[in-house]
Amino acid sequence: MQDNHYDIIIVGGGPIGLACALEASLNNLSYVILEKGCLVNSLYHYPQNMTFFSSSDRLEIGDIPFVTTLPKPKRSEALEYYRRIQQKFKLNIKLFEQVTVIDKHNDIFNTKTTKNIYTSKYVIIATGFYDIPMLLNIPGENLDKVKHYYQDPHYYANQKVIVVGASNSSIDAALETFRKGADVTLVIRGKEISPRVKYWVKPDIENRILAGEIRVFYNSSLSEISESHAHIQTQDGEVILENDFVLALTGYKPNFKFLKSAGINIANESPCQPEHDPDTMETNVDGLYLAGVVCGGLNTHLWFIENSRIHAQQILTDIKQKEENLLS
Template identity: 60%
Template sequence: MLDILIIGGGPIGLACGLAAQKAGLSFIIVEKGCLVNSLYNYPSTMTFFSTSEKLEIGGIPFVTVHNKPTRADALEYYRRVALSHNLPVNLFEEVTKVTKEDDAYTITTSKATYQAKRVILSTGFYDIAVNLDIPGEDLPKVKHYYQDPHYYTLQKVVVVGSSNSAIDVALETYRKGAEVTLVIRGAEVSNRVKYWVRPDIINRIKEGSIKAYFNSNLQAIREHEVDIQTPDGLITIPNDYVMAMTGYKPNFDFLKKLGIILSEDKFIPQYNHETMETNQPGLYLAGVVCGGLDTHLWFIENSRIHADMIINDIVAKG
């Protein structure tokens, strides 16, 4: 029987593995996708807001030549951490069921069944997109994930949202020759946008290079056009692609199946803020999954401490 089974092979799951390894505990990390799967699915051009030292885990230096590391830098770093420390990571293995009997958990995956004294859930939130819930959202031209701007050259692109993801998509596709329209629910570009990017998008909007509709909502999507509800009424514009950068959310159904209590408003899971243990004894949360719908609450840089908090509690309890 394992001391710990860690669900999720992202940066925080790896950090939990490093802490468990240092404490001499037996464990495995199970990840349904590739190593640091969420980071792999980030845009190829992404640059982190954080500096590299704030993304370090296990006290292992993250050295880059850039002030702000890129997606490629992060993939290289976390891969080297996992391989150099021989972390037992089982990739492309999805957890389908977790049950508890007496003092042990039985974890069933797509490939095997494991038993562990404790379980750490570090699954993030990037796998499930927040839907617009409007007609036409299921059309192939609607994308909730974005990889590279070249694909949208000479296309009419509507970008929904005003935070970092949406603004990056708008600027990058515009600079690759797309005709870009931003649809923003609020009165301005979000204050969360990276400080070196926000002046860029504001200037592009002012000069008319990127069209922006504020206090507006996308109402319907059709194959060659979209409807936008604006303060001046409903308008229809030609469209080739809709980039719905509306955010993502944790797998709440999975959390509920584990018996974790969620708040009624933002679905924030119940856990001890000193130990990260949930209302289910022996079941811990780590990383951004702790924030429920408030996905701006936790990042790599402020949730990496969860690893030591959890392992210290497990060691103390024996």
């Protein structure tokens, strides 16, 4: 094999990227995974105390059992599981190497990274959607006190914290920081806590709200943030609160600019799904595939690890068929 030339380049070293590498190995195709951060980078940046919604068996890849002590695995267990898989199968992965350009000439893809240039017959993009936060686009959002990612509740002990959002990440952050002694206010755009919140967490947050332990403003939004206060637009007018930190956990989106630069068509209307064949996962660019949650565009509740694991098999089945057609 020529140096830095592979049958398949896999962009993204998360669970689905690893699953694609396992399938490539099973089909005797050469590959390399290119990951801009650490192994399963997105999972690493999840909150430290996070518990998955799914049971461990639904997070398995490559038919390798994921054994946990509790029915719902924690972030640390998932990191260990996927690390062991990478090491056991010696999956070929380049860490801390970000892909900057993917272009195609004469049926060969040229993939440029921050460290090297690779060529391949096929490319699989499995980059997820956790890298670019959905911004509030209000004055003061650039202050250091505003965080779009949340990890450890201890940091917010004895602080006045506003948490924006009604989904799992927001509710987990509100409860965990409250239990570390933070004065917590929830700001929710809709009229209720999201029905998608984990079923064992939803009663907890509702009871904390009923008891007056966590303040909540429904049908409301932040309009401005200063070093010492935050402005909330409510149905009853503006409320100004003293504030130390704002956790704006309002969701994330794929890197559409990167996808477009690779030639992938993106729908202009929300949810801005990248064009791909749902049976093969091939995009409008021949030989360029999507895998995992990136396929949903802004619809980040469409794909998860558990229901997108099959993408690896779909893609490799199509690639194998293409290779057989070339030989016939």
